[in-house]
Amino acid sequence: MAIEFTKYHGLGNDFILVDNRSTSTPVITPEKAIAMCDRHFGIGADGVIFALPGENDTDYTMRIFNSDGSEPEMCGNGIRCLAAFLADLEGTSRKSDKYSIHTLAGVMRPQLTFDGEVKVDMGEPRLLAGEIPTTLCPPDQKAVEQPIEVAGKTWEVTCVSMGNPHCITFVDDVAAIKLAEIGPQFENHPAFPQKINTEFIQVISRDRMKMRVWERGAGITLACGTGACAALVAAVLTGRCDRIATVELPGGPLEIEWSDIDQRVYMTGPAERVFTGKF
Numbered sequence: 001m002a003i004e005f006t007k008y009h010g011l012g013n014d015f016i017l018v019d020n021r022s023t024s025t026p027v028i029t030p031e032k033a034i035a036m037c038d039r040h041f042g043i044g045a046d047g048v049i050f051a052l053p054g055e056n057d058t059d060y061t062m063r064i065f066n067s068d069g070s071e072p073e074m075c076g077n078g079i080r081c082l083a084a085f086l087a088d089l090e091g092t093s094r095k096s097d098k099y100s101i102h103t104l105a106g107v108m109r110p111q112l113t114f115d116g117e118v119k120v121d122m123g124e125p126r127l128l129a130g131e132i133p134t135t136l137c138p139p140d141q142k143a144v145e146q147p148i149e150v151a152g153k154t155w156e157v158t159c160v161s162m163g164n165p166h167c168i169t170f171v172d173d174v175a176a177i178k179l180a181e182i183g184p185q186f187e188n189h190p191a192f193p194q195k196i197n198t199e200f201i202q203v204i205s206r207d208r209m210k211m212r213v214w215e216r217g218a219g220i221t222l223a224c225g226t227g228a229c230a231a232l233v234a235a236v237l238t239g240r241c242d243r244i245a246t247v248e249l250p251g252g253p254l255e256i257e258w259s260d261i262d263q264r265v266y267m268t269g270p271a272e273r274v275f276t277g278k279f
């Protein structure tokens with residue numbers, strides 16, 4: 001059966017959005033998601049996102065399959081795209097709609113802003129090694145500036161969970177990183193039992209950094225919202241940045257704040273509709 005979809009992107013991190021509001025399980029299988037995401041034989045995307053009925057008093061539920069068919073807990077750029085998709089489905093003005101969204105990482109709150117962007121309350125970062133999870137240090141400790149052997153080299157990494165796991169490495173020149181070679185070795189390293197998203201960060205100033213990412217289940221992408229949030233948290237934890245910063249990704253900038261009032265992370269960025277179709 002053909003599935004109706006709308007494609008969106010957040011800074012080039014692109015997703016196929018499916019209206020799944022009439023049933024509480026995804027209407028397609030992970031195998032079909034892999035086929036839809038294929039950039040040569042399918043629609044082409046980094047993942048498929050489903051808008052499902054809300055659970056636990058939320059407005060909606062978001063589920064997502066990565067382009068390899070695996071299911072992550074959360075997706076930052078994806079939840080901005082979901083908010084835009086919901087506003088389009090509901091036929092609202094897209095001016096200031098606000099949603100509570102149930103995800104496998106807890107409740108997230110995206111709000112459309114008057115300038116056409118989406119600001120998301122991404123919740124509190126989880127910092128203990130057992131929560132990431134990683135075996136780089138004991139489960140009740142923070143994995144901050146821990147050594148790890150990857151590709152014949154010792155890297156110093158900081159791990160942060162934004163509901164999904166991230167491993168952040170600060171480098172002098174982010175353009176020099178051989179991401180396609182190193183990324184899969186981080187992703188599948190035995191220190192990360194649920195695999196890992198890997199971000200390389202070059203700090204430009206206390207409120208600005210450049211980032212490149214290798215995503216678990218999707219490979220190199222042009223942007224990663226949860227990764228940008230995790231990177232800011234890691235930069236604060238290691239004394240490199242202040243709590244509000246611009247994270248420059250290959251696809252464009254995201255504004256990230258780790259509030260010192262409620263300890264929650266706020267992400268602001270765009271969500272663009274590309275086209276609709278049937279597959």
Ligand SMILES: N[C@@H](CCC[C@H](N)C(=O)O)C(=O)O
Pocket residue numbers: 013066071072073074075076077078164165197215216217218221223224225226227
């Ligand atoms: N691109 C996303 C993250 C998508 C999930 C990730 N690949 C994972 O497996 O955790 C974002 O913008 O956060």
